[in-house]
Amino acid sequence: MxxxxxxxxxxxxxxxxxxxxxxxxxxxxxxxxxxxxxxxxxxxxxxxxxxxxxxxxxxxxxxxxxxxxxxxxxxxxxxxxxxxxxxxxxxxxxxxxxxxxxxxxxxxxxxxxxxxxxxxxxxxxxxxxxxxxxxxxxxxxxxxxxxxxxxxxxxxxxxxxxxxxxxxxxxxxxxxxxxxxxxxxxxxxxxxxxxxxxxLALSAPTVSQIAQSLDAKVLLGDDSGLARDALDFVFGGAMLPNFLSALTPGCLVVTPGDRADLVVGSLAAHSAGTPPIAGVLLTLDERPGDEILTLAGRLAPGTPVLSVPGYSFPTAEQLFALEGKLNAATPRKAETALGLFERYVDTGELLKRVSAPSTDRVTPMMFEHKLLEQARSDMRRIVLPEGTEPRVLHAAEVLLRRNVCALTLLGPADRIRKKAADLGIDLGDAQLIDPATSELRDAFAEQYARFRAHKGVTVELAYDVVSDVNYFGTLMVQEGLADGMVSGSVHSTAATIRPAFEIIKTKPDADIVSSVFFMCLADRVLVYGDCAVNPDPNAEQLADIAIQSAATAQGFGVEPRIAMLSYSTGTSGTGADVDKVREATELVRARRPDLKIEGPIQYDAAVEPSVAATKLPESEVAGQATVLIFPDLNTGNNTYKAVQRSAGAIAVGPVLQGLRKPVNDLSRGALVQDIVTTVAITAIQAQSPSQKVSQQ
Structure with a gap:
């Protein structure tokens, strides 16, 4: 029923x-x-x-x-x-x-x-x-x-x-x-x-909702600006110095359109972040001249400037009657609502009481939900070196509103605040650190010089190196000031993970650093490794990748059944490439007899029960593999992209494994949701008892 x-x-x-x-x-x-x-x-x-x-x-x-x-x-x-x-x-x-x-x-x-x-x-x-x-x-x-x-x-x-x-x-x-x-x-x-x-943010109307309700003309502003919440209304009539002191964060300035001084002054205050406003609403069907609007657009790009024909008093009556609504056009309000619900409702208790029929299927959405819930259960601090990148800022807002983790953003604090204000983003309790001016820079330089003394790195040289956001973020993780790091939306993979190789290094039981993708298909989640780091691993390295990938899968709720992939199944093929996979399989069995593993095996025999019944009928892995290990980077990278594009799968990753502390890389084409998911994964990796740090 x-x-x-x-x-x-x-x-x-x-x-x-x-x-x-x-x-x-x-x-x-x-x-x-x-x-x-x-x-x-x-x-x-x-x-x-x-x-x-x-x-x-x-x-x-x-x-x-x-x-x-x-x-x-x-x-x-x-x-x-x-x-x-x-x-x-x-x-x-x-x-x-x-x-x-x-x-x-x-x-x-x-x-x-x-x-x-x-x-x-x-x-x-x-x-x-x-x-x-x-x-x-x-x-x-x-x-x-x-x-x-x-x-x-x-x-x-x-x-x-x-x-x-x-x-x-x-x-x-x-x-x-x-x-x-x-x-x-x-x-x-x-x-x-x-x-x-x-x-307040839920009941506050967005600037777009105000524009629609008042049939206002949009003189300036982009979609991000129009999506801002109008948390307050400040009506302009006073002289500029007194008016500026009345501004509040997130307010909509309402002023007659002939008060160019108040328009420019409020937008200049927004540009300086003191305070960021939602926008400006001009009354009396007056509008400043083109030169003022041009200046306004340069002072606060994207900030809305609206115009209505009515007087200020009837406009105020309409504004105070408005209330924000949750709808498909207000995704940020939805994140706020869910964050509020999850903070004050015992969701575990309520879910038990609901007792909805469970399913063995794991859809992409169910997997994403589980990641956020698991990250939220024991909040960690993640450092994001790319603090001025708009996608990172949007993702940070989602993570903070959903209470997924604590965040540190790196970069010039004034630039981060201005960019966030221009985007209408509330960074809440996020920590902002500028590596160039941070009091940590001297100590980090000394620490990095010690790590790299064998390469001839002096403190003076290290002082320059640690001003790089990726090196600074990695040192924060190493020194216990953050639990993990996510970068790569505007940096190369090498720039993101090289500091981790130099500073954090591999776990004692890991020979190499490798990666996996979580491939979210319509009815299940598979783990692919290694599709991003190691070009041509030997048998020992391939065995290490398999063991690491099994541990990663298990840590995220995927029961590991490992398929060591090759172009032949069982004993049907020969050659150096097949022999490598066969040797790696035996190494895994010797090192971890508790793991379910099959190899060499072809992809179709690994995931399709009907094929497995013909090729390996006695196998406990064939036809139901969940962890698929590719013999080399060429095969793995092409396969994950082919499945992603052809089967409509969501590829989450790459997730790095084998490091002492979690650092993960983003694709430079990463969407906001990709960043949110990767940060949640990093926070979960940091929940391992051996990796937790005290919260700052």
């Missing part, structure tokens, strides 16, 4: 989209076929479903998502009664359950619905669907006692109506009251109650 979870509320304004998004994240960690059903909708397409569809790559036909619109429901209920309405919605719900292992149901929104007793309707639908319920209670602008009473009453209401209440979520409470509310509810309810504080 399909499991279903019904997220509902008791009134509007509870911000339950955070919970709906968080529950979807949990469900997609456990199964790969998750459906969505919204019984009643105001209009199609629904913005939350569009967000879920984009984020989780849902293939569900949107026509099956919605039961009916509110007008149809109200007319049906008035004409034929509630039973007929419920019966129709149940039929449409069950049409969805036939195709999915679990269904997330999005309850009604209590907004202009013209439906009597909407809470009872949600409860009845949940019961008829056989769905467990997660009620959400909004606590914004309420005191502690009011929140406590409303939460207890909501639980009693749904429980009395016969619902299977999985957990309660009290959302948008004042941060100062959050801990007290959580403590008091913990002893008052028989189910878990998760208390989530209000988050």
């Amino acid at each position: 399909t499991r279903s979870v019904y997220v509902t509320g008791i009134d509007r304004g509870d911000g339950r989209q955070v919970v709906e998004l968080g529950v979807m994240e949990l469900l997609t960690r456990q199964v790969d076929r998750v459906g969505v059903f919204r019984p009643l909708v105001h209009h199609s397409p629904d913005r939350l479903f569009e967000l879920l569809r984009a984020r989780y790559r849902l293939s569900q036909d949107p026509a099956t998502v919605y039961g009916m619109d509110y007008h149809e429901a109200s007319a049906l209920q008035a004409e034929r009664g509630t039973d007929e309405l419920v019966s129709t919605l149940v039929d449409r719900f069950h049409a969805v359950t036939r195709d999915y292992d679990v269904v997330l149901v999005l309850g009604t929104d209590y907004a202009d619905t013209q439906l009597p007793d909407e809470l009872s309707l949600n409860a009845r639908l949940a019961n008829e669907f056989g769905a467990s319920v997660i009620p959400v209670v909004g606590g914004r602008k309420q005191n502690t006692e009011s929140v406590l009473a409303e939460t207890r009453n909501a639980y009693r209401a749904y429980e009395t109506l016969g619902c299977d209440v999985l957990a309660m979520v009290t959302n948008r409470v004042a941060r100062a009251d959050r801990d007290e509310i959580a403590e008091r509810l913990d002893s008052r309810l028989p189910v878990p109650c998760y208390v989530v504080p209000d988050e």
Whole structure:
């Protein structure tokens, strides 16, 4: 029977989209076929479903998502009664359950619905669907006692109506009251109650949403600028010195369009990072001259400047009525929402209570979820040497919002802050260090000179070397100031890993440094090694790569079954290349008799059961290999790229293995998500007991 979870509320304004998004994240960690059903909708397409569809790559036909619109429901209920309405919605719900292992149901929104007793309707639908319920209670602008009473009453209401209440979520409470509310509810309810504080960045509209709502003209600004959250509004009327002191981080400056001094002054303040603003909104249908707009564009590239025809006061009324919305066009808000959910909800406990049917399949999305969850479970500090690169900054924001790890970014701090401000990125608690001016530079130079004394490196020469961001980041890892390093989005592989070879060196039980790619196919994750580092390993090195790759696979939840690949299977072929693979296989068996290994074996016999049944019917690896070791770099690199492009696989890596402490390289074409995933992998590698460092 399909499991279903019904997220509902008791009134509007509870911000339950955070919970709906968080529950979807949990469900997609456990199964790969998750459906969505919204019984009643105001209009199609629904913005939350569009967000879920984009984020989780849902293939569900949107026509099956919605039961009916509110007008149809109200007319049906008035004409034929509630039973007929419920019966129709149940039929449409069950049409969805036939195709999915679990269904997330999005309850009604209590907004202009013209439906009597909407809470009872949600409860009845949940019961008829056989769905467990997660009620959400909004606590914004309420005191502690009011929140406590409303939460207890909501639980009693749904429980009395016969619902299977999985957990309660009290959302948008004042941060100062959050801990007290959580403590008091913990002893008052028989189910878990998760208390989530209000988050300004979620309710703040983006500049793009403001432009759409006010029908504003966009005079300046790019997509990154328009995606910024307007956390505050500052209205310009004072003289420039007094006006500048009123600016707040993330504010939208609202000023008559003829105040060129305030426009230029606020953008200059943004450029200096004191403070970064969201943008400028000009009223009265006035706009500065072209020379002022040109100057504005140069002062703060990408920062939006909008224009509206109205006066400042009615514009202010419209602005204060706006509220940010989660949708497919606001991916950064989604990251903030998930970070909030994962910080304040015991996701492990909730997932157990949901008890969605598990699956043996591991999809790319499930693998990515697991990486983030595993990294978050024991947070490490990762250093990112390329601190001014936009992709790295976007990835840093995602990692910080999702609480995946602590971060140190290297580069001139003022340049990093300015670049982040131009991109509308909040770096939160990220540590910024400029190697050229850092107080660590002298100590690092002395340390590096000791490491490389046998090569004639003096302290003076080392002083120049350690100003390089990759050398500086590697020394931070070596000296325990960071747990791992990720670089390579703008540096070559050699520039990224050479410092690690010189400073960190290999583990005592590793002969060489090698790499693997996690190849995320539609229904499983395979580990390919070595596809990036060693051009032509000999038998001993190939055996070492196999053992390291098995350990890496196991560390990331992939049961290692090793296939030592060759152009022949078993004893069918001869020649130096086959003999090398055969010898490496025997070395692995001698060194690690506990590992399951087969070789030499062809790729099709390694992964396809029907081929394996013919070629190696008695093998416990053939047909079900998970770790595939290529005989040389030429074969491995070409194969991983062929599978990536032809089969639509997601290739995560290269992940370096064999170093004493984790350092990983990025492709110079890496996307933001690639960087996020690689940092999470590096953080997990650093969780090994032998590699942990004390947090700074």
